[in-house]
Amino acid sequence: MRLRAVxxxxxxxxxxxxxxxIAVCQAMLQQRGLPAIDDKLIRDQVSGGARAMVAATFAMQPQDDGFELxxxxFLERYQAHCAVLSQPFDGMLQLIADIEQAKLIWGVATNKPVRFAEPIMQQLGLAERSAVLVCPDHVSRSKPDPEMLLLACTKIGVAPGEVLFVGDDLRDIESGRAAGCKTAAVTYGYxxxxxxxxxxxxxxxxxHPLExxxxxxxxxxxC
Structure with a gap:
C-alpha cells in the first residue's frame, strides 16, 4: 500500500x-547553590520524562521525601521555558519540506502534554504546517498503546497502513506496530x-532525518 502520511x-x-x-535542571541546581552536572546525564533521561530527569539531576528516587515538590x-519552570532553545534536528526542516513537496500529510503524536507541545510547535512555526498534533490529553492511553496513532490516523483521514510513524523510543515502535503503521526508529534521538x-x-x-x-x-x- 502506498504511503500517504508521516x-x-x-x-x-x-x-x-x-x-x-537541561537549562531548567541546571537553573534548579544553581538556585540551590549546587554544582552543575554534566548535560549528558540529563539528556540521557529525556525519554523517561520529568521524573527521570529530576531523579538524575538531584540523584534522588521518586519515592524520596521532597521529590514531588x-x-x-521542574514542570512549572519548563512551562515558562519550553520553547526557548528547542529546535528541529539537523535536516528535519528539509525533510518536512520534501514531505510537503511530495503532497504527503505529516503530523505529530507525542506523550508530551499539550500545554507544552502546542507552544513549541507554534514558536517554531510548525503548528500551521502540521496536519495533526495528538497528545496524552486527547486519549485515555498514551504510547505504547496504539490509541494515539489510531486517533491521528482518524483525524487526517488516512488508514494506518498508509502511515509511517517515526520515533526514538521502543514505545514509539510498539505503538506504531500495534496500530498497523509502518515504523522507523531513529538513532539520533534520546x-x-x-x-x-x-x-x-x-x-x-x-x-539522520534525511535518510x-x-x-x-x-x-x-x-503500488
Whole structure:
C-alpha cells in the first residue's frame, strides 16, 4: 500500500528539546547553590520524562521525601521555558519540506502534554504546517498503546497502513506496530546508553532525518 502520511514523535525525533530541559535542571541546581552536572546525564533521561530527569539531576528516587515538590517545580519552570532553545534536528526542516513537496500529510503524536507541545510547535512555526498534533490529553492511553496513532490516523483521514510513524523510543515502535503503521526508529534521538534502536523491530532504522528520504521515495514509488 502506498504511503500517504508521516507521523513523528516530538522529543528526540522531530525536535531537539533537550536544551530547554537541561537549562531548567541546571537553573534548579544553581538556585540551590549546587554544582552543575554534566548535560549528558540529563539528556540521557529525556525519554523517561520529568521524573527521570529530576531523579538524575538531584540523584534522588521518586519515592524520596521532597521529590514531588522538585518535580512540580521542574514542570512549572519548563512551562515558562519550553520553547526557548528547542529546535528541529539537523535536516528535519528539509525533510518536512520534501514531505510537503511530495503532497504527503505529516503530523505529530507525542506523550508530551499539550500545554507544552502546542507552544513549541507554534514558536517554531510548525503548528500551521502540521496536519495533526495528538497528545496524552486527547486519549485515555498514551504510547505504547496504539490509541494515539489510531486517533491521528482518524483525524487526517488516512488508514494506518498508509502511515509511517517515526520515533526514538521502543514505545514509539510498539505503538506504531500495534496500530498497523509502518515504523522507523531513529538513532539520533534520546536513546538511553543501554538501549539499541536496531533491536526494536522497526521496519527501518535511520541515523539522520534525511535518510528517511530514501524510505519515502521507495514507498511513493510502490503500488
Amino acid at each position: 507521523i513523528f514523535d516530538m522529543d528526540g525525533t522531530l525536535l531537539d528539546t533537550a536544551p530547554d530541559f 522538585l518535580r512540580a517545580e 536513546i538511553h546508553p543501554d538501549d539499541n534502536p536496531r533491536n526494536w523491530g522497526a521496519d527501518v532504522v535511520v541515523d 528517511l528520504r530514501t524510505v519515502l521515495d521507495r514507498a511513493l514509488c510502490s
